[in-house]
Amino acid sequence: MARSASRFICQSCGAVYPRWQGRCEACDEWNSISEEAVESAPPIGGKAKGTSAAARRGKAVEFVALDGVNQRAPRLKTGMAEVDRVLGGGLVDGSAVLIGGDPGIGKSTLLLQVTAALSRQARVAYVSGEEAIDQVRMRADRLGVKDAAVELAAATSVPDILAAIDRPDGPKVVVIDSIQTMYVDLLDSAPGTVSQVRAAAQELIRVAKRRGVAMLLVGHVTKEGAIAGPRVLEHMVDTVLYFEGERGHPFRILRGVKNRFGPTDEIGVFDMTEQGLQEVKNPSALFLADRQEDVAGAAVFAGIEGSRPMLVEIQALVAPSAYGTPRRAVVGWDSNRLAMLLAVLESRAGLDLAGRDVYLNVAGGLRISEPAADLAVAAAIASALTGEPVPGETVVFGEIGLSGEVRTVGRSDARLKEAAKLGFKRAIAPRRAGEKGGGRTGGGGVRVSEVADVGRLAAVLAGDGPALSRTA
Incomplete structure (x- = not known):
């Protein structure tokens, strides 16, 4: 023993x-x-009693040709277009999907709606380790999906769950809510520990691969926003999704950060209502619905989220600092990149920001990570400092380097077409490679003012010049 x-x-x-x-x-x-x-x-150096040399060598692995025929069925559509977009077209048989998010953000609501839609075409099981069956039924009644053919269970023992799904006639889609509540009885540690999370996920994924079951795992997140538990958990699964959103906003973002069967950095946009999550077909119009024109400190950024162009408003406020060290507060953008951009604006564009507090906010609760937002942030800060609003019907995008140059970003035509679709007439964008600057007409008839550096940003925003001239 x-x-x-x-x-x-x-x-x-x-x-x-x-x-x-x-x-x-x-x-x-x-x-x-x-x-x-x-x-x-x-x-080390010993061996278990009664073990032969042949048994220790193990069973030989069978190799197959690379050009074999795939017997798996095509992707399973979830019935929600925004979820299918993030997954790359739908669920793949035998795949493991990990969904993380802050408490109360709507993970269970989203998965209950997805399972209700999937139940029309496949057998679906929903296993809750945090709520009783009556609590899940109450949520289903509120969402209007109580008549869906979803099989419910309240269990936390992994062997018991595997005994129910590891069968030829078992469900094709299984939801585990959440992986931190599951436990394997062979381990003495408590549920939620590193050993239990790793062992439980390994057993569930192993059966999902063998039976061709699409496994959806809900994961808790830490205070930093990362999925709790061992980092190896994200390596074990095929897809990692984050469900994001601000408590004060009804918008929710489903973002893919890892996907073995589709693109990464794709997002799906939802609106949280009393009847559950509603898909947003045109996120740009939703994020700009409450925008006020002719207000200093606001600029519309034409960004790209995955394969989708999206317009969002960036707001800035510059105020005199009451303390020795000015405050920089950021919501929805990288604070380190803001500090770098402020230094560039002060040294290259001559803006006096050293003794002022700077507050930056991405309206709507969206978080932006691409460098193309640099020029829009700079325009919002310059507008807030001078008190002059950014011209109406204008979108801004471009990356700013440490020497003050504005660099070209990808998919400019898609950004301009999205801006034209929402009625914007002008864009401030980087100069294309090989061109000397000036004005040009982009996709959809949008007039583009091409810029080379941030030296005369305030003049371009005021319409005093078609482009920014690079200073020696």
């Missing part, structure tokens, strides 16, 4: 230590190391 042993594992990153310590050296988290009991392995 193997003697019992224990080890100390960080619950944030999964690092293993021989003894307890206050701070994890791998992730710098404090008080995240806990003791877990494990079964010790046989000593």
